[in-house]
């Protein structure tokens with residue numbers, strides 16, 4: 302299996318990073334929902350949860366950049382023959398939404414914590430430099446974009462899964478295999 306996408310299908314890099322992002326997003330959304338609902342006296346455990354959320358979110362941003370590069374560097378495989386023109390439109394818009402969310406989520410989270418003066422202790426060890434001055438309105442804007450981005454992600458993912466699962470489980474066209482190892 303080649304590393305980059307080609308007319309024969311998605312490359313190994315795209316497939317591997319696709320599933321790395323799925324895992325990272327599952328942890329991020331789960332962790333985000335838990336940590337924002339912790340009691341005020343959660344103490345060190347709460348701080349650790351916030352720190353790992355920020356750390357893994359920035360890792361997800363780096364992965365998204367490599368993924369976008371891989372998509373541009375290779376040749377996009379042709380549409381799966383089982384997709385109708387309507388499915389193709391849904392897939393296209395859903396993928397745009399997913400790519401937008403892959404960047405919007407980490408960037409808005411970063412802006413929120415940096416403009417709010419909370420900072421990022423990367424992996425619990427390295428305090429990242431803060432490129433932003435303390436601006437309450439920017440911190441608040443970052444927070445609402447972060448929450449809105451989560452809703453965009455949910456909508457795009459629902460559309461993405463509706464097509465993938467319908468063609469994999471209901472019609473049994475094996476669409477899921479296009480993103481699994483091998484050809």
Ligand code: HEM
Pocket residue numbers: 325326329330331333334337354355356357358359361362406407408409410411413414421444447448451
């Ligand atoms: C893949 C990337 C990310 C995803 C999917 C994600 C997802 C989420 C979700 C679902 C929430 C809960 C929203 C709520 O109910 O209020 C949240 C909250 C939060 N996220 Fe992220 N996040 C990501 C990256 C980041 C990054 C990179 C940072 C900072 C460097 C960050 C900082 C925060 C903070 C501080 C909160 C709490 C906001 C509040 O006070 O309500 N996130 N995130």
Ligand code: HEM
Pocket residue numbers: 315319322323326368372381396399400403458461462465476477478479480
């Ligand atoms: C956060 C979750 C997800 C994101 C951000 C995401 C994103 C993407 C993107 C952008 C593509 C287009 C190829 C590329 O440029 O990488 C894609 C393709 C694909 N995804 Fe996902 N995806 C997610 C979850 C899932 C899940 C849970 C499944 C399976 C149940 C899945 C199955 C597929 C399949 C089969 C394709 C290939 C579709 C085709 O072109 O025939 N994805 N995904």
